[in-house]
Amino acid sequence: MGEVARCGCGGGLCNCTVQAGNNVTVSGSGSAANPYVVSSEVRCSDVRGCLSGGPGVTFNQATGQISAGLSTQAGNNLTIRPDGLYAPTGAATVSTGCGLTGNGSGSSPVRVNTGTWPYACSPATSGGAIVCDANGVLRGEPRGRISYVQNGETRNYNDVLVPTSTAVVPVDTFSLDVTNPDPCRPAVVLLEREFDVSFNLPAGAGAAWGADGDEMYYMRNSGSSAITSIHSQLTKVYQALAALGPGASSTITISVELGRGTGGANYNRIQSLLRAILISL
Incomplete structure (x- = not known):
């Protein structure tokens, strides 16, 4: 000095x-x-000559940089964490059953035991999701649901004249309440409707009935005597709702329509049966 x-x-x-x-x-x-x-000031260059590397440690005297070498020896487990490198003590013990392979070592890491996608569509756009729940348990997508509801009733009338309009017109309405039981997905609602209208047709009289603008039945009495309570039960199946939201409810209402009444034709009964199938997949 x-x-x-x-x-x-x-x-x-x-x-x-x-x-x-x-x-x-x-x-x-x-x-x-x-x-x-x-x-007093001690310069880095004055002390670098006193330092050297060791097993797994590299020291560059020119730059003063100290770095750790990563081992490639089988069985070593090294994890890079936010605060540095971590080498767990002891060998990893992994129980691999259905869905997992490997034992967690460097030469045999744990992997998901995947299968082969057997469909023409892409799994990126059509594949389901696997998620962790709040308890750390793997869960798949919710199961699909199919539910069924129906309502039937018979209404009697006091020989009401059939409307004379050339097209059928509403004379009464029938309803069915539906609720989607699926809390996750919207449901498609398929409706099967059945109606039966009873006509009284004096000689030469005629009448027609239908539903929601669709004439489905016409009868004319071409005989010389009256026809009492003639009827025919008809049905139709169609999509009533394209997407009823999760847990949502809706009321499906169908109008029964009569027309083309001639010769004093009247009706005395309408029977209704509405059946709905709710599908969420």
């Missing part, structure tokens, strides 16, 4: 001279108000 301080005393007084050596800085005048301050 070199000479730092030299002092001489005489006559009860001391006089000191402070001289900086190598890598040493001296400041201050040596008085009580401004004492000497001696500081």
Whole structure:
């Protein structure tokens, strides 16, 4: 470091001279108000020669960088965590049953035991999802549901004249309440409707009936005597609702319509049966 301080005393007084050596800085005048301050700086290049690498550690004397070498030896398990490298103590123990392979070692990592996609469509657009629930259990997509509801009733009338309009017109309505039991998916609602209208047709009389603008039945009495309570039960199946939301309810209403009444034709009964199938997949 070199000479730092030299002092001489005489006559009860001391006089000191402070001289900086190598890598040493001296400041201050040596008085009580401004004492000497001696500081030293050690340069990195001066100490790099004292450092070296070791097993698994690399040291670059030119840059001063110290790095760890990653082992490729089978069985080693090294994890990179946010705060650095982590090497677990002891060998990993993994129980792999259905759906998993491997034992968790470096040479046999744990993997999902996947199958082969056997469909023409792409799994990226048509495949289902696998998720973790709040308890960390793997869950697949919800199961599909099919439900069924129906309502039937018979209404009697006091020989009401059939409308004479050339097209059938509404004379009564029948309803069915449906609720989608699926809490996850919308449901398609398929409706099967059956109606039966009883006509009284004097000689020469005629009448028609239908539903929702669709004439489905016409009868004319071409005989010489009256026909009492003639009827025919007809049915139709169609999609009533394309998408009834999860848990949502709706009321399906069908109008029974009569027309083309001639010769005093009248009706005395309408029988209705509405059946709905709700499908959510």
